[in-house]
Amino acid sequence: MTPQPARPDRTDPRPAESPGSSGNPSYAPFAHLTAPNSALYRDVMKAFLTAKERFAVHLRPEDVHVALPAERRPADPDAVVKALDSLVDWGNLRADPDTSRVTAVEDFYRKRFIYQLTQAGEAAEQALSAYDEALGRRGALQAVALHDIVTQLRALLVIAAEQDEGEPDPAKAHLALSTLTNRFEALAENARAFMGSLQRTIDLHGVGVEVFLAYKDRLIQYLERFIQDLITLGGRIALLIGELEERGRAGALLRLAAAREAADAAPDEAETAEVRAYARWAAKWAGLSAWFVSAEGSESQARLLRGRALGAIPQLLAVVRQLNERRAGRSDRSADFRTLARWFAEAPDDAARHRLWRAAFGLYPARHLTVDADTLADRTARPVAASTPWAEAEPLRISPQLRRTGSYERRGKPRRVQDRSEQRRLLAELAVKQAEEIAAARARLATDGTTRLSALGELDPVAFGLFLRLLGDALATWRPGMTTAVTTSNDGTMEIRLTTLTDGTAAEIRTPAGVFRGPDHLVEITDLTAGIPAREAR
Incomplete structure (x- = not known):
C-alpha cells in the first residue's frame, strides 16, 4: 500500500480562496484583526506580501520567522506555526505538504507544510493597506x-x-x-x-x-x-x-x-x-x-x-x-476651569471643597442683595454668621420695586454723561479718509474705454486690492463659450468688462509689494459713482 501524507488537522481552506464564487462572500480573512495576537498575524501577512513582491510563491515557517520584525519576533518558532495554522483556518493562507525535504518514511508522515497567500488573503491585505493609507493621508x-x-x-x-x-x-x-x-x-x-x-x-x-x-x-x-x-x-x-x-x-x-x-x-x-x-x-x-x-x-x-x-x-x-494670549498670561476660561478642577481634586475634605466652591462662584447667602453702607455698619456692630438659619436671622427688607420689576435703583445723583465727542470726531475723520482713499482707487482704476491689463501701470496697495477683487469676480463668472465677462462689484460701485486675447501676451502690474503677472486681457473698468457726492457714494 502506498503511504499517504498526513493531512493537517484543520478544515480544508481551499474554498475560502474564492469567497465570491457563490455570490455570498465570506469575510473570515478579516477575523485575525480582532483575534488575540492580532499584531503577530498582521506581521505574518506582511511577510507574505513582501515575499510576493520578490516573486517568492511559498514560505516555510522558518522563513516567516526570520522575516518578522526583530523587535516583535516570537522567541519560540512554534508560535509562528500556530499563527500560520490559524491564518489557514481563516482562509488567508493555503498549506501544502512540504515533500521536498523528505528523506525517510518518518519524515513523510511528519507534518511539514509550505504556505502561500490565497486570493482572499491577498485581497484582505490590499483592503487593509488602502485603509491605513486613507487614515494617514493629510x-x-x-x-x-x-x-x-x-x-x-x-x-x-x-x-x-x-x-x-x-x-x-x-x-x-x-x-x-x-x-x-x-x-x-x-x-x-x-x-x-x-x-x-x-x-x-x-x-x-x-x-x-x-x-x-x-x-x-x-x-x-x-x-x-x-x-x-x-x-x-x-x-x-x-x-x-x-x-x-x-x-x-x-x-x-x-x-x-x-x-x-x-x-x-x-x-x-x-x-x-x-x-x-x-x-x-x-x-x-x-x-x-x-x-x-x-x-x-x-x-x-x-x-x-x-x-x-x-x-x-x-x-x-x-x-x-x-x-x-495664553502664553502672555491673559485670562483663558478653559485653562481656569482645568486649574479649578485640579484644586477640587487636591482639596483635603468636603468642607474645603465647599469653601472653594463659594470662593470661585460667589454663592453666598442672599443677604448681599441689600448690602450698602448702613448694612455694612450694622454687620460690623452685630456680626451674623453665614451658617445662621433663615428662621433665626434678621429679616431682609427688599424694595417693592425690586420685587415688582427685578431692578433696584439707588437714590442719589445720576452718573455724569461721558463726553465722547472727541472719539466721534476721530471716527468721522477716519471714515472720511477711508472714503477718499477708496474714491481715489476707483478713479485710478477707471479706464477711458477699453484698454489692456498690461497698460494699467503701477498700482498703490489700495487700488491693487480693489483691482484683485474686481478681477476675481470677473473670472468667477466665466461660462462655457464665453469670451467676455461683465460683472459688478459687491457694493455696486464698479463695473468690469474682461475680454480674452488670443495673441498669448502676458501682463505685468507692479505694486510696492511685488509684480503681479498673468495672461493679458482687454479690460474696461467703469466707476459707477462718478458724479455722485462722496457721502452718497459711501
Whole structure:
C-alpha cells in the first residue's frame, strides 16, 4: 500500500480562496484583526506580501520567522506555526505538504507544510493597506495639478481640431483624457483630505501647540499661493472646458476613448462594453466641468474651495492670537476651569471643597442683595454668621420695586454723561479718509474705454486690492463659450468688462509689494459713482 501524507488537522481552506464564487462572500480573512495576537498575524501577512513582491510563491515557517520584525519576533518558532495554522483556518493562507525535504518514511508522515497567500488573503491585505493609507493621508492643495489640467485640456483642443479635419486619433484622445481625469481625481481627493486635516489643525486636534506655531507661517503662505493659482488658472480651465464643449467636441472625444477601451472587451461583452465605457467617461467629464464651471443656482467646487481656503487664513491667525494670549498670561476660561478642577481634586475634605466652591462662584447667602453702607455698619456692630438659619436671622427688607420689576435703583445723583465727542470726531475723520482713499482707487482704476491689463501701470496697495477683487469676480463668472465677462462689484460701485486675447501676451502690474503677472486681457473698468457726492457714494 502506498503511504499517504498526513493531512493537517484543520478544515480544508481551499474554498475560502474564492469567497465570491457563490455570490455570498465570506469575510473570515478579516477575523485575525480582532483575534488575540492580532499584531503577530498582521506581521505574518506582511511577510507574505513582501515575499510576493520578490516573486517568492511559498514560505516555510522558518522563513516567516526570520522575516518578522526583530523587535516583535516570537522567541519560540512554534508560535509562528500556530499563527500560520490559524491564518489557514481563516482562509488567508493555503498549506501544502512540504515533500521536498523528505528523506525517510518518518519524515513523510511528519507534518511539514509550505504556505502561500490565497486570493482572499491577498485581497484582505490590499483592503487593509488602502485603509491605513486613507487614515494617514493629510492631502495637499496641488497647484501643479492645475497646470497639468490646463496642459491636457489644450492637448484635447488640438486633438479635437484634428478630428474636425477628419483624422481622429483614438490613442491620443484616450491617453490625454486618462491623464486629465487622473490628475483631476488626485486634485479633488487631495483637496478634500487637505481641508479636513486643515480643520483638525485649526482645532488643534492631534497637533502640538509648538508644532503649530512653528509651521503656521509656511501654511498661510502655502494657502495664499494656491489661492492665487486657483484664481488665475480656474478661470482659464473653465474657458478651455467651454471651448471643448462647443459643437459637441468633448462628446466626440469621449466616444473615441470609450471605443478604444471597448476594443479589448471579451466577445460576450463587446456590445455593451462601449456603452458602459462612454457612460463612465461622461460621468468623469461632468464631474470635471462641475468642479470648475459654475452652473445656475450652484457655485463650482473650485470657487467653494477658494472661499474655504480664504476663510481658513483668518481662522489660523485667530488660533495664533489665542495661543499668544495664553502664553502672555491673559485670562483663558478653559485653562481656569482645568486649574479649578485640579484644586477640587487636591482639596483635603468636603468642607474645603465647599469653601472653594463659594470662593470661585460667589454663592453666598442672599443677604448681599441689600448690602450698602448702613448694612455694612450694622454687620460690623452685630456680626451674623453665614451658617445662621433663615428662621433665626434678621429679616431682609427688599424694595417693592425690586420685587415688582427685578431692578433696584439707588437714590442719589445720576452718573455724569461721558463726553465722547472727541472719539466721534476721530471716527468721522477716519471714515472720511477711508472714503477718499477708496474714491481715489476707483478713479485710478477707471479706464477711458477699453484698454489692456498690461497698460494699467503701477498700482498703490489700495487700488491693487480693489483691482484683485474686481478681477476675481470677473473670472468667477466665466461660462462655457464665453469670451467676455461683465460683472459688478459687491457694493455696486464698479463695473468690469474682461475680454480674452488670443495673441498669448502676458501682463505685468507692479505694486510696492511685488509684480503681479498673468495672461493679458482687454479690460474696461467703469466707476459707477462718478458724479455722485462722496457721502452718497459711501
